Each structure stands twice: as C-alpha cells, then as structure tokens.
Amino acid sequence: MSKLRVLLIAAAVAFTGAVSADHKSDHKVKERTAPTGKIYRAGDDVPVAKPAVVEASGPRDGVTIYDQKCAMCHTAGVAGAPKFADAAAWTDRIGKGEETLNMNAINGIGAMPPKGGCADCSDDEIKAAVTHMLGALN
Numbered sequence: 541m542s543k544l545r546v547l548l549i550a551a552a553v554a555f556t557g558a559v560s561a562d563h564k565s566d567h568k569v570k571e572r573t574a575p576t577g578k579i580y581r582a583g584d585d586v587p588v589a590k591p592a593v594v595e596a597s598g599p600r601d602g603v604t605i606y607d608q609k610c611a612m613c614h615t616a617g618v619a620g621a622p623k624f625a626d627a628a629a630w631t632d633r634i635g636k637g638e639e640t641l642n643m644n645a646i647n648g649i650g651a652m653p654p655k656g657g658c659a660d661c662s663d664d665e666i667k668a669a670v671t672h673m674l675g676a677l678n
C-alpha cells in the first residue's frame with residue numbers, strides 16, 4: 541500500500557469517526573429530543589406573536605387606477621370608449637358635467653361595465669381616475 545493510500549484511509553476513518561461522534565454526542569441528542577414547545581410559568585417573559593402589521597394602503601390615485609383599470613379600453617377607444625387625451629371625443633361628454641361622468645363611470649354606461657369592471661375600486665378611486673382622464677384634456 542502506498543503512503544498516500546494509507547494517508548487517505550486514515551483521513552477517511554478519522555472523518556467518519558468525527559461525524560458519528562458528532563451524531564451521537566450528548567449535545568446533539570439533547571437538541572434533537574428537545575420538546576418542540578416550552579412551558580411558561582406565571583411571571584415568565586412570554587414571547588407574544590405580534591400580528592402582522594398590515595399597512596392600510598389607502599386609496600390608489602387616479603393615475604394608478606387609470607393605468608391599471610381603464611387604459612385597456614380608453615387608450616385605444618375600445619368599443620367606442622372616448623380616448624384618453626382626445627379632446628374631441630370628450631367634448632359632448634364634458635357637457636354633462638363631471639358629477640354625471642363620475643356617476644356613469646361608477647354605474648356603467650353603454651359598453652362600459654360599472655367601474656370599468658374594477659370590482660375592488662372604490663367610488664372615490666373611480667372619481668380620481670375620471671379626474672385624471674379629464675385633466676389630460678386641458
């Protein structure tokens with residue numbers, strides 16, 4: 541047997557021994573057999589799971605709503621939707637007054653479903669989107 545081979549075998553044996561020693565060591569056994577829970581007594585400093593803090597995201601602004609919920613129709617003029625920033629397409633509609641436009645956007649009009657199909661949009665978010673659309677005409 542070459543010297544190298546003897547050395548390798550010795551190293552392997554030493555390694556195996558180290559691993560199994562670790563495996564069976566008192567420390568590891570305690571760790572593995574430790575109870576998963578812990579009993580607390582009165583006066584103990586009991587860790588309390590903090591409820592996840594859900595930041596109220598607040599209302600989304602008109603630009604966000606428009607981009608995510610309205611642009612799909614109003615950019616290209618799908619189904620006769622008055623196009624964004626196309627003053628001519630909006631002239632007659634603006635004559636109805638912003639209040640009416642808001643109500644029609646909220647309740648739906650013609651081929652446009654209520655709130656443009658945005659079920660989780662609040663009335664105020666729809667109004668903000670309308671304001672954004674009308675603002676683009678100036």
Ligand code: HEC
Pocket residue numbers: 605606609610611612613614618619620621622633636640641642644645649650651652653655656657658661666669670
């Ligand atoms: C599925 C396509 C579609 C989506 C999505 C959509 N619209 Fe419309 N919208 C239309 C169509 C079509 C009309 C024109 C309806 C008509 O006058 O017959 C319209 C008209 C409007 C009008 C004019 C209403 C009036 O009284 O003349 C407003 C304001 C409006 N949309 C706002 C919005 C807003 C805000 C959103 C997003 C929350 C939105 N729309 C999403 C299709 C859509």
